[in-house]
Amino acid sequence: MEGTRIIATYRLRTGEHDAARRAQALALEQSVELPLEAVTDARVRAEVVGQVLDLQLQPDGSTLARVALAAETVGQDAGQLMNMLFGNSSLLPDVELLDVDVPPALAQHFGGPRHGIDGLRRLTGVHGRPLTCTALKPIGSTAAQMAALAGTFARAGLDIIKDDHGWADQASAPFAARLAACAAAVAEANAARSDGGRTIYAPSLSGPEGRMREQLALAAENGVQMVLIAPMVCGMATFHALVRDHPGVAFLAHPALAGAQMAPPALLGNLFRLCGADAVIFPNHGGRFSYSPATCHALAAALRAPWQGLRAALPTPAGGMSVERVPELVADYGTDCMLLIGGALLIARERVAERMREFVTAVAAAAAETA
């Protein structure tokens, strides 16, 4: 069975007495959506119906249920993978998708990161320290304002400058104009650098697949090699199709609309990595959001640990981080990560260039200390 089954682990917040029944119902819900007695075909009963592998009662009273789902129900489609893992069960507030593993053939089909940590290091020329990243804010600005900011950030030596994830194709700074202006500003700063470093600009994709393909074509015309994308906004099928068809582009995944019902290590970790995220942004503990330290560490592990021969993806803790926390962040995540600080640097206003340089220096210093 191992070769043909997806193993999904769910947390059921239900009484111990009810856990076995609920797990069995879940296995049916996420496969044939029928009572077992209504499944008349012997092959379907044996090979397609979801199977409960085991139940583990937890100290908090919840139960972990491991369920084996038939890989054939997913076919080749990443959207269908999400549908079979959590489509109907997402409607149940007491069910959480906690972990996912896929058979080798499915791992190879989806293919994981095309660049991964090693590829991002080659792209940026950064070795032995975390990458630095910041965001172009706020939405509502003009393309010229964002390009000026991008130039400032690039001259300060940031490795990656991404669009804020709220950027789409708004009238104040339409995608094409913003892309051209920001890419030019970053290229100009790169040309003037003498330290061998190089900044990458990552514009934010939006709209349905067709529109995103147009945006990727525009990005290529402007020499842009990385994009920001929110897989749960555009749909996992779109995300994977774009990754598959643009092997030269690095994909920085944003957690927007990921919700709180799929455990971050499973969704932002395993599933985003499986479908091709080279780096994954997540709200670090102690920031504006509420992921716990344990969740953050499990997520970083899911992105970097050996898994099915897929490349490792770069953990990118974010969400209200500050320069003051850089030593702690580097101690926490090591050097194979990317640190993303946005608002805390922009708040400095006219001192923003100086603060950006402090960020870059702090990361180098913290990495040297751990070396």
Next chain:
Amino acid sequence: MEGTRIIATYRLRTGEHDAARRAQALALEQSVELPLEAVTDARVRAEVVGQVLDLQLQPDGSTLARVALAAETVGQDAGQLMNMLFGNSSLLPDVELLDVDVPPALAQHFGGPRHGIDGLRRLTGVHGRPLTCTALKPIGSTAAQMAALAGTFARAGLDIIKDDHGWADQASAPFAARLAACAAAVAEANAARSDGGRTIYAPSLSGPEGRMREQLALAAENGVQMVLIAPMVCGMATFHALVRDHPGVAFLAHPALAGAQMAPPALLGNLFRLCGADAVIFPNHGGRFSYSPATCHALAAALRAPWQGLRAALPTPAGGMSVERVPELVADYGTDCMLLIGGALLIARERVAERMREFVTAVAAAAAETA
């Protein structure tokens, strides 16, 4: 401001003392993603930053916060609408998106259902009673098996026969083969009917936008006028783009992956309707799922109530319903709804045709009683 702002209502499960601060943080998170003091541009401060309109403490201790978001941040994209409404805030388990209203220009742009209740009645020829619907199950079957079932259901007089939402492009019954076989079986049954009735087959779309467009073209070649789609799996941008470009096709929306953090009346009601769902399937109370009666009624109201001149969409209660509950369902939702029963009829196995006819008869009888 009314003409240019989206009004989003969030439930914050936070202490009363902290509600004002949290609401202000939410308004910033869902707009500029910056502390207010970092927003230097006067126009952005006035026109783009989200504004807290009011707070209402609830009896359960939670607070409802109405927040005005600038429509310009959404532009024309339904995916970006989701991103601005709930992108980052979805990561916070104590925040719920409870209600959404949009300015008239945005309502007109997204356009709502292209057929709606009246259009679905014209398509099926059903008046004065709820429509009947069932699903082709289980996945893992062959196309021939599903076509045989579709023929049985059509001869029993069902109005709409949809693919189970777990159907995608699986090897056991690839989309094209399943579509052709099921459409032919239903057409044959329709040709033999003498009661003037007519069954519609709705295949399930899967994959990214480009693949769905191919599937819609195949559907048109096979004379199919309705499709099943899960907007939260494929992404709202893809859903809306397909609706916009296929005005002749009716869209039956499935709640897969909708989660429990956006209130069903807001997400499955307002937002699915806004983006073009003609009918919306939802898990009725008392079935396999956990929506409360109040949630179901609010959702039906959100689909049918006059709103911005958009067509009404057909509520489709489902999820473990039975023929025995038909009178209660009709009393509950009236005649402007669609009743979807799947597994409870298929469990009858060799008596499935008889049970389907009982379903059809029960709906007509219950409707006659309420008339």
